Structure formats: C-alpha cells, structure tokens
Amino acid sequence: MIATLLRRGLLAGLLAGLLAGGFAFVLGEPTIDQSIELEQMASDGHGHSHGEEGGEEEPFSRTGQKVGLFFATGLFGVTSGGIFGLAFAYFRDRLQAASEWGRSLSLAGAGFLAIFLIPFLKYPANPPTVGDPETIGVRTTAYFALMALSLAVVIGGWAAARALRRRGMGTPARQALVVAGCAIVVATAFALLPASPDAGEFPAGLLWEFRMSSLGTQAVFWIGLGGAFGLLGERAARKRADA
Amino acid sequence: MEEKTISRGGISLGDIPVWSWLVAALLLLAFFMIMSSSGGLLAPYIGQLAGATDYLHEFAHDGRHLLGVPCH
Numbered sequence: 001m002i003a004t005l006l007r008r009g010l011l012a013g014l015l016a017g018l019l020a021g022g023f024a025f026v027l028g029e030p031t032i033d034q035s036i037e038l039e040q041m042a043s044d045g046h047g048h049s050h051g052e053e054g055g056e057e058e059p060f061s062r063t064g065q066k067v068g069l070f071f072a073t074g075l076f077g078v079t080s081g082g083i084f085g086l087a088f089a090y091f092r093d094r095l096q097a098a099s100e101w102g103r104s105l106s107l108a109g110a111g112f113l114a115i116f117l118i119p120f121l122k123y124p125a126n127p128p129t130v131g132d133p134e135t136i137g138v139r140t141t142a143y144f145a146l147m148a149l150s151l152a153v154v155i156g157g158w159a160a161a162r163a164l165r166r167r168g169m170g171t172p173a174r175q176a177l178v179v180a181g182c183a184i185v186v187a188t189a190f191a192l193l194p195a196s197p198d199a200g201e202f203p204a205g206l207l208w209e210f211r212m213s214s215l216g217t218q219a220v221f222w223i224g225l226g227g228a229f230g231l232l233g234e235r236a237a238r239k240r241a242d243a
Numbered sequence: 244m245e246e247k248t249i250s251r252g253g254i255s256l257g258d259i260p261v262w263s264w265l266v267a268a269l270l271l272l273a274f275f276m277i278m279s280s281s282g283g284l285l286a287p288y289i290g291q292l293a294g295a296t297d298y299l300h301e302f303a304h305d306g307r308h309l310l311g312v313p314c315h
C-alpha cells in the first residue's frame with residue numbers, strides 16, 4: 001500500500017511540477033528577464049564595462065536557465081510529491097474528509113500552508129539582484145528553519161485539534177484556540193528571525209509582480225499535486241470496487 | 244457519526260516500514276540539494292562534487308527564484 005502511494009505521489013508531483021513550471025514560464029520569466037535587464041543597465045551605467053569585467057562567466061545562457069526552470073520545478077515536484085505520498089499513508093485514515101479526492105486536497109492544502117505560505121509571509125520570494133550575496137548562507141538557513149517550524153506548527157495544530165475534539169470540546173472554541181495558538185508561535189518566530197532583505201532601489205511594481213508569480217507558481221503546484229493525487233486515488237478506488 | 248470517523252485507525256508510525264523512511268530521507272536530501280544554495284556549504288564535505296551541484300544550481304536558477312527560496 002505504501003509503495004503504491006509513493007509511486008502515486010512521485011507521478012502526481014512530477015505532473016504538478018511541470019504544470020507549475022509552465023505557469024512560471026509564462027507569468028514569472030518576464031519579471032526575471034526585466035530584473036536581470038535592470039541589473040545589467042545598472043552595472044553598465046557604473047563602469048561602461050560589458051561582460052568582461054563582470055567577473056564570473058555564467059555557465060548557462062538565459063535560454064538555458066529557462067529550460068532549467070522546468071528541471072527545477074519538476075525535481076521539486078517529484079521530491080515533494082514522493083514525500084507527500086508517504087505522508088498520505090500515515091494521514092489517510094486520520095483525516096476528516098470522506099473521499100480520496102477530499103483527503104488528498106486537504107493534505108495538499110496543509111502542505112502549501114506549511115512548506116510555502118507561512119515562510120513566504122516572512123521571507124517573500126525575491127527576484128535576481130535583490131538581496132546581498134554575502135548573506136545568502138544566513139538567509140538560506142533562516143528560510144529553511146522557518147519552513148521546518150511552520151511544518152511543525154501545522155502538524156502540531158492538527159494534532160491538538162484532534163485531541164481536543166476527542167475530549168468533546170465544541171467546534172468554535174476548539175478552532176479559535178488552535179488557530180490562536182498557532183498564530184502566537186508563528187508570530188513569535190517572525191519576530192525573532194532576522195529581517196527579510198531590503199529591496200533598495202528595486203522598482204516596487206516589478207517586485208510585486210514577481211512575488212505574485214512566485215505565489216501563483218506554488219499555488220498551481222499544490223493544487224495540481226492534490227488534484228492529480230486525488231484523481232489517481234479515486235480511479236484506484238473505483239477499480240477496487242469493480243473488482 | 245463523528246465518533247466513528249475519529250476512531251478509524253490508520254497505520255501507526257511504528258508500522259511504517261524502514262525502507263519508506265529511507266526513501267523519505269533520500270527525497271528530502273534531493274529536495275535540499277536543489278532548493279538550497281548549498282554548493283558552498285557542502286564543499287567541505289563533498290569536495291569536487293560541490294562544483295557539480297553549483298552547476299545544477301545555475302541550471303535550476305530561475306526555478307529556485309520562482310519557487311521562493313533565497314538564491315542570490
């Protein structure tokens with residue numbers, strides 16, 4: 001059973017990753033191109049030095065990196081999808097939703113919240129040129145620490161809600177208590193972690209567009225993952241019922 | 244009705260076979276390799292291989308930005 005769910009997760013993740021790559025290609029790439037143009041205009045303005053003086057030779061052309069976009073979202077999709085499938089094996093019979101479709105979508109919703117949305121609220125995605133390369137180590141550590149924490153908060157909140165329901169606590173009180181508890185932990189983490197990098201002179205409109213396309217890319221991925229995994233699960237359930 | 248859905252069992256963590264923990268760890272490792280700018284961080288451990296992961300990172304560059312992880 002677990003092997004089936006793993007395979008289903010890998011496949012759904014790959015499909016969703018490529019779908020998200022398509023979204024990112026159409027709506028995100030233009031903003032990255034514009035950011036890189038701005039960067040080049042800025043460096044041309046300073047020293048009138050094309051390329052040469054810039055130092056490091058880029059191993060990939062912009063076209064190469066656009067192909068790489070699909071490689072990145074595909075691999076992100078396969079790895080997240082595989083873990084999603086394994087997690088589904090554990091959560092399947094513990095979730096409230098009544099169908100494979102509903103369970104898959106609710107687990108994907110939790111994944112979107114924990115893996116992307118909560119970290120994004122503190123550290124929104126940045127286009128090339130925003131952020132000091134010197135601090136990349138610290139920023140990477142802070143980002144993944146927040147991702148781990150928000151995952152723990154979402155799972156912890158879910159477990160607490162379940163325990164309180166078993167004790168017979170009414171729905172409004174239970175939900176208010178759990179949401180407030182999670183919000184306090186997340187807010188404390190937001191306050192303690194280092195600030196998000198300053199965008200400096202970067203145009204605010206372009207920054208917003210980039211961030212919305214990043215949010216959209218992740219939303220497409222998680223909806224695609226939950227949907228594809230759910231459909232594959234429904235199909236398998238129908239086959240079992242027919243047999 | 245609600246009671247029934249709650250008491251439905253589900254596998255316990257102990258019932259999850261070892262291989263699936265290993266697969267999960269491998270997937271997690273691959274996830275971090277692609278998502279974090281770990282070329283520099285990993286260099287002391289994997290030496291030459293860090294150069295190859297840098298190469299991969301450049302290839303995956305736009306994706307990492309749009310997926311929201313810190314890159315530059």
Ligand SMILES: [Zn+2]
Pocket residue numbers: 128304308314315
């Ligand atoms: Zn970058």
